[in-house]
Every structure is written in C-alpha cells, then in structure tokens.
Amino acid sequence: MAIISKEFYPQAGSLVVLGAGESGVGTAILAKDKGFKVRVSDSGQIAERYKNQLLQEGIPFEEAGHSTAEILKADLIVKSPGIPETAAIIVSLKEAGLPVIGEIEFAAQYTDAKLLCITGSNGKSTTTMLTYHILKEAGLNVGLAGNIGQSFAYQVARESFDHYVLEISSFMLDDMYHFRADVAVILNITADHLDRYDHKMENYVDSKFRMIRNQTVADYFIYCLDDPETIAGLKRHQTEAVTFAITQEQQLSQGAYLGANKQLVIDAKTGEEFQMPTAELALKGKHNIYNSMASGLIAKVQEIRNDILKQAMASYINIPHRLESVATISGVQYSNDSKATNVNSVWYALESYNTPIVLLLGGVDKGNDYSILKDLVKDKVRAIVCLGKDTSKIHEAFESDTDLIVNAVSMEDAVALASNIAEKGDTVLLSPACASFDWFKNYEDRGDQFKAAVLAL
Structure with a gap:
C-alpha cells in the first residue's frame, strides 16, 4: 500500500527533528520506537506539554536555538512544515547534502x-x-x-x-x-x-x-x-x-x-x-x-x-471555527468562521447566508485581493467591523460597497459594535480573511474570544 521503499532513507542511526510541536514530538516518538538515536531542536520555546512528553519518553531536546554543528552530524532530518526552505538551518542542511523530509513522509x-x-x-x-x-x-x-x-x-x-x-x-x-x-x-x-x-x-x-x-x-x-x-x-x-x-x-x-x-x-x-x-x-x-x-x-x-x-x-456536525453557529441573541444570529484566513474562504462564507450580514473582517493581511468580495459585500453586508492593527486596506476596498465601516480595538469591542449595528434577522459573521497573530495566538484563540464575547452579551 503506502509503504515507502527502505532504500530512500536510513532505517536507523542519528535523526534530528526540527520543531517541537505536535508534528515534531510525534515524529520523535516514532523515530525512537524504530531504533533511531533521536534529538529534537526548536528555535523557540517548547510548550510545556510537549516538553513533558519528551521528558517522559527520554528524548533529548534543545530550545531557543539550533546547535547547527551537532545537527549536521545527523543521518536524517525531519522538519516541521512551518519551517520555510529559506531558514538558515535548512539552507545549511541542504548544502551539506542531508536528507530533509516531513513528518508525513x-x-x-x-x-x-x-x-x-x-x-x-x-x-x-x-x-x-x-x-x-x-x-x-x-x-x-x-x-x-x-x-x-x-x-x-x-x-x-x-x-x-x-x-x-x-x-x-x-x-x-x-x-x-x-x-x-x-x-x-x-x-x-x-x-x-x-x-x-x-x-x-x-x-x-x-x-x-x-x-x-x-x-x-x-x-x-x-x-x-x-x-x-x-x-x-x-x-x-x-x-x-x-x-x-x-x-x-x-x-x-x-x-x-x-x-x-x-x-x-x-x-x-x-x-x-x-x-x-x-x-x-x-x-x-x-x-x-x-x-x-x-x-x-x-x-x-x-x-x-x-x-x-x-x-x-x-x-455530521461541523468543526469549530468554520461557519460555527454560536448563539441567536435578540433575533441576531452570531456565526464563528475564524478559520477563514483567506479571501476565498470569506467568499464561501458570505455565499452561505441569505440574511443581512455584519461582517467582522481583518487581521494580518497576506497580500489579500478583496475584489472578488465586492459584489457579495454590496448585496449582503450591512456593515464591516475591522479587526487588527492595520485596517486601511479594508476601508479602501469596501468604502463604496457598504454603508458603514468601523474599527474595533479588541474582539470584545468588535462584538459590542456589531451587536449595536445588527438588526433583528441579521447575522453577525466573524470571517476575517486574514491571519490572526497580531491580536491573537492563532485562529482558534480568535474564534474562542469571539464566542466568549458573544455569550457575554
């Protein structure tokens, strides 16, 4: 079935895992079980639960930096998908001719x-x-x-x-x-x-x-x-x-x-x-x-x-943070689509509703082109509440397409603004089109804060 031929990678020896998140720690455990001499290296701080897991398994690790000279002695490198090819450690490994693969591989x-x-x-x-x-x-x-x-x-x-x-x-x-x-x-x-x-x-x-x-x-x-x-x-x-x-x-x-x-x-x-x-x-x-x-x-x-x-x-019940119904308060439906981190996801979200929408939009822009949303915003969006540090691009994109665009200073503020704008029969929709890490830890944190603010109304 899906087994990779043993000729491609060493089946024992020294293995370094770069990144100590869910993927990296799981890889380290599997490698240890398969007889590799395993070491984990993370450029940042390792979360306590993963650190404890490594300690329990007896797998050595380092955090807050890579010991490049030691890593270069490994027979095989398995890296976190979040580490880009341009990272200095990856460039060094590729130049040395070491195999660098991912957890799934x-x-x-x-x-x-x-x-x-x-x-x-x-x-x-x-x-x-x-x-x-x-x-x-x-x-x-x-x-x-x-x-x-x-x-x-x-x-x-x-x-x-x-x-x-x-x-x-x-x-x-x-x-x-x-x-x-x-x-x-x-x-x-x-x-x-x-x-x-x-x-x-x-x-x-x-x-x-x-x-x-x-x-x-x-x-x-x-x-x-x-x-x-x-x-x-x-x-x-x-x-x-x-x-x-x-x-x-x-x-x-x-x-x-x-x-x-x-x-x-x-x-x-x-x-x-x-x-x-x-x-x-x-x-x-x-x-x-x-x-x-x-x-x-x-x-x-x-x-x-x-x-x-x-x-x-x-x-089937949908996953959290993806068009997740949170509550209906005073005839207004609140929906959490925090997982919508690009413009196309927001298009799909807007397309799903037949009610007027107060849209919570914004965060860390990834070079977004908002033009594909303009017709849907004209047809469906009563107002936009902007999230994040830089909201100028949203104002420029939609200033002629909706009656009201306002800036929030926090998620709690955004939900309060949206609840004051929304009318009975409307939907307040968090569908940001952007990454979350200016105000939040990740999209889950953003969605959880939205849900908490809604339930506190």
Whole structure:
C-alpha cells in the first residue's frame, strides 16, 4: 500500500527533528520506537506539554536555538512544515547534502494502512472531518491526522489503524517525495501563502499537485472540474490513478455532480449509484456541496453502503471555527468562521447566508485581493467591523460597497459594535480573511474570544 521503499532513507542511526510541536514530538516518538538515536531542536520555546512528553519518553531536546554543528552530524532530518526552505538551518542542511523530509513522509513508511489524503486552499478541514465521520459511522478502524488532531507519526507509533484520513497542507506536501496516497483529493486551489512560493501562483499549484506523485493504477484521484487553477495544473501533472471529478456545473457519467431537483449524485462504479437531496445534507452552502461530493466519493471507493453514507452525511456536525453557529441573541444570529484566513474562504462564507450580514473582517493581511468580495459585500453586508492593527486596506476596498465601516480595538469591542449595528434577522459573521497573530495566538484563540464575547452579551 503506502509503504515507502527502505532504500530512500536510513532505517536507523542519528535523526534530528526540527520543531517541537505536535508534528515534531510525534515524529520523535516514532523515530525512537524504530531504533533511531533521536534529538529534537526548536528555535523557540517548547510548550510545556510537549516538553513533558519528551521528558517522559527520554528524548533529548534543545530550545531557543539550533546547535547547527551537532545537527549536521545527523543521518536524517525531519522538519516541521512551518519551517520555510529559506531558514538558515535548512539552507545549511541542504548544502551539506542531508536528507530533509516531513513528518508525513517519515511516518508513511511505517504503516501499511490506506491513506486517504485531502488538500485544497479551502474546505480541507471540513472534508477531512466529514470523511472521518462517514468511515467511523461505517465501522471502519480509522485514524484522523495530518494538519488536524493528533500527529500522524504518533498514531503510527502507538495506534493501529487500517485507514487514515489525512488533511494535508501545501507546507506538508513540500516535504514529501516518495509518499503515496491511496486516495488523493485536491478540492480547489486559490491564492494563499504565496509568500512561501516566490509570490508565484504556479509554484503554489505545483505544490498542491505533489498529492498525486507516485500514485499507481491501484489508487484514486479526486479533483474539482469547476476550479480553474486545478484544471490548469492538470495540464502539467498527470497521474496513473483512477480519476473522478466533482462538479456543480455539468453532469458526468462517473464522479459526483448535481442531478435533477438538486440531487447530489455520486457514481464511482464500485456499486450502486448514490443519490441524496442537497437539502438533506448536514453541511449547507454551495462550497459544502463540493466538500460533501469529495467525501462521498472517498466513501464510495471504500465501498461504504449507500444507507450508511446517507445517514452520516445527514448527521455530521461541523468543526469549530468554520461557519460555527454560536448563539441567536435578540433575533441576531452570531456565526464563528475564524478559520477563514483567506479571501476565498470569506467568499464561501458570505455565499452561505441569505440574511443581512455584519461582517467582522481583518487581521494580518497576506497580500489579500478583496475584489472578488465586492459584489457579495454590496448585496449582503450591512456593515464591516475591522479587526487588527492595520485596517486601511479594508476601508479602501469596501468604502463604496457598504454603508458603514468601523474599527474595533479588541474582539470584545468588535462584538459590542456589531451587536449595536445588527438588526433583528441579521447575522453577525466573524470571517476575517486574514491571519490572526497580531491580536491573537492563532485562529482558534480568535474564534474562542469571539464566542466568549458573544455569550457575554
């Protein structure tokens, strides 16, 4: 299945893990279990829970800096996906000719479980969780990992699953070379993280298409026929895998599409065709139909029965911080979409609501182009409440598209402003389009502060 040939990397000797987060600590534990002499190095301070885990496992570590000379003596380096190729330590390692790989690449060689892998600029967490929910409901022995939950490496070391549903980011894909996905999904590709890709969209697209490297005729590839960047990328990247498309714009002889009366139709040629009214799906909105299509196709190629698939798709509860309903207060609905860290995610969020919206927007701008939101803002947004230190770009982008744009000084202030502006029947929507680290620890902290402020009203 997904095992990497032993010829590619040393199977014992000295291994250094760069980065002591969830991914790094899990990798260190797996490496120790497999007989490596392991050391962990982090340029920053290691969180107490991870430090305690390393101490309990007897794995040596350093923090607040890298001992480069010692690291260069290692046989193999496994790095955190958050460390860019341009970091001084990585440049030194590559110049020395040392193999530098990621957690997913490393852990995959120690399991023969089926790897069901999902990437995309938007929707990958939702699709990963929905797929996991479906397979659990079907009674499969399945793990959840990647860019979500407990690290893949730790689960390979200490658990025993027959399947893994893996959420894979482009940063993870950049450190994967011989890894093979049994099922590879590319949901969509829109501009994001371009600072890691020389500000070239083509480089980012190529990173996403690393998902289908090494696939064989025994594997499956699922992609969106309606996504222009994916279609353009297909011209440069071929696969031997069995290929299925998802689309809402045409009908297919196989794959997933919208049939008559907004029926979700899935046919993977592995059994009876699946049909389900989109109104019965637990996940609402046009973008979530794509997510449901992808999850449904994964389920069908795993030969999940139609009755189980239908029940699971109707019963799923969405992940926190992704169009998460928080409360309805005085007739105003409050929704937490803190995970929307790019402009396309906000487009999907706005598209999902039919009520007037007071939009909480802003944070650390990643070179956002807000032009695609202008029509939706004109049609749906009553007011914008700006978050973050620099809000000038938001004012410039939308000053002619909505009646009111105001700046907040904290999340509590933002929620108070929004509640005063909103009218009965409106939705107050936190969907920032930006990174969170000017005011918050991460998007989860931002969403949690939003929820706390709402519940304090």
